[in-house]
Amino acid sequence: MIEILYFDGCPNHEGLDGRIRSLLAAVGLDETITHRRIESEEEALAERFLGSPTVRVNGVDVDPDAASQSAYGLMCRVYATDDGLRGTPPDEWIVNALRRAATEPSGPTPRL
Numbered sequence: 814m815i816e817i818l819y820f821d822g823c824p825n826h827e828g829l830d831g832r833i834r835s836l837l838a839a840v841g842l843d844e845t846i847t848h849r850r851i852e853s854e855e856e857a858l859a860e861r862f863l864g865s866p867t868v869r870v871n872g873v874d875v876d877p878d879a880a881s882q883s884a885y886g887l888m889c890r891v892y893a894t895d896d897g898l899r900g901t902p903p904d905e906w907i908v909n910a911l912r913r914a915a916t917e918p919s920g921p922t923p924r925l
Contacts, residue, residue, distance in 0.1 A: 814872070815846045815911075819865040820857075823889040825900035826866035833868070836907050842915060857886050864890025868902055870910040871917065875902050 819826035830846055851862045862885050868875045892899045
């Protein structure tokens with residue numbers, strides 16, 4: 814399951830759905846993308862929401878360093894990459910997460 818978590822007011826999640834669909838096609842997977850709006854600071858804390866957009870595959874953030882972060886809240890997320898700061902996760906992180914999930918028993922569905 815792929816989730817895009819976001820909050821109203823942050824434009825960085827716009828266009829991410831199409832990018833993820835292209836990456837799914839490139840790795841031969843067919844999976845539904847769910848969009849979840851985070852509406853309050855309390856929900857952000859409960860969801861361990863590191864900002865908008867957050868991409869999760871099978872409940873796991875695609876950011877390899879997400880587990881060590883704890884700045885939860887309604888804010889635009891910035892991703893520290895080898896190429897500098899970005900408003901969305903790099904394609905490589907998303908593809909790696911999709912491939913890891915595909916090897917799990919309940920992972921994404923391979924395209925037939």
